[in-house]
Amino acid sequence: MSILETLGRLGQTSGFYMLAFNWRQLVMIVIACVLLYLGLVKKFEPLLLVGIAFGMLLTNLPGSEMYHPELWDAYIAGNLRLTDIIHDGGLLDILYIGVKSGLYPSLIFMGVGAMTDFGPLLANPKSLLLGAAAQLGIFAAFLMAIGIFGFAPNVAASIGIIGGADGPTAIWLTSKLAPDYLAPIAIAAYSYMALIPLIQPPVMKLLTTEEERKIKMEQLRPVSKKQKILFPIVVTIFVCLLLPSVAPLLGCLMLGNLFKESGLTDRLSDTAQNALMNIVTIFLSTSVGATAVADRFLSPRTLFIIVLGLIAFEFATVGGLLLGKLMCKLSGGKINPLIGSAGVSAVPMAARVSQTVGAKANPSNFLLMHAMGPNVAGVIGSAVAAGFLLAVFGG
Amino acid sequence: MSFLDACLYSLTGMLVVFFALVLLMCIIKIMTAIGDRAEKKAAPVPAAPSSGIAAPDTRAAVQSLSMTAPLAPGTAGEVKLYDTDPRTAAMLMAIVADELKLPLNELRFLSIKEIKEDK
Numbered sequence: 001m002s003i004l005e006t007l008g009r010l011g012q013t014s015g016f017y018m019l020a021f022n023w024r025q026l027v028m029i030v031i032a033c034v035l036l037y038l039g040l041v042k043k044f045e046p047l048l049l050v051g052i053a054f055g056m057l058l059t060n061l062p063g064s065e066m067y068h069p070e071l072w073d074a075y076i077a078g079n080l081r082l083t084d085i086i087h088d089g090g091l092l093d094i095l096y097i098g099v100k101s102g103l104y105p106s107l108i109f110m111g112v113g114a115m116t117d118f119g120p121l122l123a124n125p126k127s128l129l130l131g132a133a134a135q136l137g138i139f140a141a142f143l144m145a146i147g148i149f150g151f152a153p154n155v156a157a158s159i160g161i162i163g164g165a166d167g168p169t170a171i172w173l174t175s176k177l178a179p180d181y182l183a184p185i186a187i188a189a190y191s192y193m194a195l196i197p198l199i200q201p202p203v204m205k206l207l208t209t210e211e212e213r214k215i216k217m218e219q220l221r222p223v224s225k226k227q228k229i230l231f232p233i234v235v236t237i238f239v240c241l242l243l244p245s246v247a248p249l250l251g252c253l254m255l256g257n258l259f260k261e262s263g264l265t266d267r268l269s270d271t272a273q274n275a276l277m278n279i280v281t282i283f284l285s286t287s288v289g290a291t292a293v294a295d296r297f298l299s300p301r302t303l304f305i306i307v308l309g310l311i312a313f314e315f316a317t318v319g320g321l322l323l324g325k326l327m328c329k330l331s332g333g334k335i336n337p338l339i340g341s342a343g344v345s346a347v348p349m350a351a352r353v354s355q356t357v358g359a360k361a362n363p364s365n366f367l368l369m370h371a372m373g374p375n376v377a378g379v380i381g382s383a384v385a386a387g388f389l390l391a392v393f394g395g
Numbered sequence: 396m397s398f399l400d401a402c403l404y405s406l407t408g409m410l411v412v413f414f415a416l417v418l419l420m421c422i423i424k425i426m427t428a429i430g431d432r433a434e435k436k437a438a439p440v441p442a443a444p445s446s447g448i449a450a451p452d453t454r455a456a457v458q459s460l461s462m463t464a465p466l467a468p469g470t471a472g473e474v475k476l477y478d479t480d481p482r483t484a485a486m487l488m489a490i491v492a493d494e495l496k497l498p499l500n501e502l503r504f505l506s507i508k509e510i511k512e513d514k
Contacts, residue, residue, distance in 0.1 A: 125423040132416040134411075139405035145400040153396045154405075222500045227430055234422055242415055255470045377416065388408050 006325045009296070012290035015023060023165045024294035025359035031291075031297075032057035035187070042315065044155035048167060048285050051135035052187060052263055055289025066090035067290040074101070095283050100179070104284040105172035106252040111277030112379070113256025113270045114345065118231055120372040123220035126327065127339075131377025134343030135162025135385045137316025140307045142389075147317065154178050157389040162189045163312025164382030165196070165346040171288060172249055177393055183292035185303040188309035192319045197350045197356070199310070200317050200341050204357050207321045209339050212328060213361035215336040217370045225261070232257040239384065245394070246387025268312035316344040320374065342371035477508035 011017055016284045019026055032053045039049035059067045059192050071089055072079040085093055098104040121127050142160030145151040152157060158181055160176040169191040192199060205213075232254035259269035261339040324340025342350040354371035404464075476484050484507045492499040 013481050091422060103412065122423055122427070125420040125427075128416040128423075129413075135412045136410065139408050143398075143405050143406075147398045152403070156401070215459045222498075224430055225501075227426055228427060229425070231462055235419060238418060238422060242418070243411070246509055310446070320465045380410055380419070384412050385408060388411045392404060392408075 008126055013063065022062060022294070022383040024298050025062055026281045027298060028060035028292065028294045029057060032060065032292075036171070038191075039184060045190045047281055049187075049194070049197045049280060050294075051285025052289035053191070053342060055092065055286035056183065056292040057289075058286070059290040059292065062088075067092040067096065067293070069180075069289075069291070069293050069296065072096070073263035074271060074309065076179070092287055095187060095247055095287040096290065098173050098280075099171065099182070099282055099287050101305045102175065103249055104174050104287075105168035105175075106248045107169040107280045108142070108277060108284065109249050109383075110252040111273045111280070111290045112347070113232070113258075114255040114260045114273040116253075116260075116376055116378055116379070117372070118257065118258055119223045119228060120220060120369050121376050122227055122231060123224045124373045126335075127343075127373025128377045128380075129327070130323055130343040131321050131345075131379075131381040132342045132343075133340065134320035134345070134374070135381045136316070136319025137165075138389075140161075140315035140386050141312035144311060145304075145308055149301075149308065151301075152178075154393045155181055157393045158185055159308050160312060161185075161382070161386055161389065162192065162305075163316045163344075163380075164310040164385060165189070165193055165313060165316060165350070166379060167193065167343040169249060169382050169386045170285075171284065172203040175389060179291070179303065180296055181301075182288055183297055184305045185309075186288045187292075190307050192309055192313045193349065194347045196313075196344075197353055199313050200344075200350065201357055203314055203317045204338060204341050204353075206315050208325065212325065212337050213358055214365065215328065215333060216362065217334065217336055217339075217367065220369055225263070228261040229258070233260065235380070236274050241378070243384060243387040243391065245391045246383050249383045249386065250380070253383065255274050284328075285321045294363075296307065312345065317341045320344060320378075325361065326389035336365070336367055336370070339367055339374055343378045343381070345372040345375065345382050347375050348372065348377070351375040386388070474504045475506040477506060477509045477513075479509050 033308045035049055035053035035056065038044045039053060041047040058064055068089055071080060071093060073084050075082070075085060082097065085097070138160040141163050142156045144157035145159045146153065154177040158170075158178040161170045162185060163175045164170065167186065167189050171182065171186050174185045178185075236251055236254045239250055256272045257271070259272055260263045277335075320340035320343035321337055322340070324335065324337030325341075326339075327335045328337045336358060338354045345351050351368055351371035352376075354366040355366070356368040358365040473485060474488075479487075487507060488499060488502070490503055491504075492502055495502070
């Protein structure tokens with residue numbers, strides 16, 4: 001074999017050669033670079049978006065063979081076992097096992113639990129109603145996905161969960177109901193979460209009056225340590241008995257919170273919210289990004305998902321605000337309706353938005369702690385909604 | 396799935412979410428009521444500060460008060476100041492809370508008195 005033949009063969013096996021015959025992968029590489037720009041330069045949820053974008057880049061480099069969607073199709077169809085995927089798959093296939101099994105989202109929830117203070121929720125239990133109302137976005141987007149865009153119910157449920165404004169919950173549900181749509185749904189969920197300060201304020205101003213936004217709320221009552229310790233145990237028992245499908249997510253959230261509140265497991269709490277969470281975030285983001293293979297991602301359906309995701313966020317905000325207004329009326333003007341918009345989850349970004357909009361109407365208004373109640377209630381609410389959708393469409 | 400079916404699923408879903416969270420709300424209220432009752436029963440009437448010199452082991456005294464006395468409603472309570480200006484008192488309370496790693500509203504200060512050493 002001559003040197004020219006060797007070089008020619010080497011050229012034919014290179015990614016550049018393969019890229020010349022597959023414009024779709026080239027487009028995906030450009031999209032990955034745009035997402036990297038948004039994460040690194042514009043700082044849109046960089047901890048997640050950078051990993052997702054890089055996973056997308058790796059999976060679309062021709063010849064890299066890091067992720068094989070056809071193996072997962074065969075696994076879902078029952079023609080392959082997990083051991084076959086470990087044997088024949090690439091690095092990202094192996095990392096993806098954690099997504100498919102629901103391991104990563106649950107572990108991330110453990111970290112979220114270890115970082116969450118449920119004190120404001122315990123001090124004002126009515127916050128839970130606002131967290132429930134803000135789940136309107138999930139079901140509004142679900143309805144539109146079926147009624148207008150003609151998605152299958154399982155896919156519509158996965159699209160709807162974007163309205164829960166909770167990345168791990170969206171990934172957990174989608175990996176079980178519609179794994180082919182995991183990448184666009186995860187990207188939409190995290191992008192809109194980063195854009196909450198832009199998405200919510202116009203709706204908040206539209207639905208509330210200046211007088212309502214100026215309402216100052218009374219200081220929250222103190223919550224005892226005992227109550228904070230009992231809360232995760234009680235929630236786990238009652239909610240998981242009511243909706244067993246939500247146990248992995250909610251159980252991990254509450255376990256993380258118990259680590260934090262018990263005061264006896266500081267090392268575990270520290271690990272859950274730092275080291276473990278960081279490691280799992282790396283695995284989760286890159287393997288979710290890897291599912292964005294050109295042939296599946298580049299379709300009009302991805303655009304529909306992006307549009308529906310935005311609608312879901314807006315409806316979630318509307319749901320929380322409308323109930324907030326009702327509670328304001330019923331309480332004789334003691335509740336500022338702006339805290340309702342924080343029920344969309346997206347902790348703590350949505351609560352900060354309530355604080356910012358409230359402070360603009362009345363600079364001496366401090367709504368942050370009041371908004372944290374609906375905010376953490378939204379996490380529980382979206383997990384319950386995800387459990388319901390899995391129980392109904394996971395069949 | 397028809398649009399009507401989807402509407403029914405959505406309605407059911409919202410009802411399930413509301414039911415679960417209303418259930419939690421009731422449980423929290425019950426927990427709070429039981430906790431408050433237990434605290435009221437357990438809390439002895441805090442002893443009035445002696446007219447003499449303040450107790451030497453302030454840290455232990457404050458800690459025990461924080462465990463037994465009812466929680467002040469978001470404040471440090473009505474503190475009696477003897478030969479101490481409010482600014483110094485505020486600083487002292489913040490230092491004690493920081494040292495004990497407890498939120499200020501979980502501590503109850505009864506009085507702060509400056510001890511003048513004999514020269």
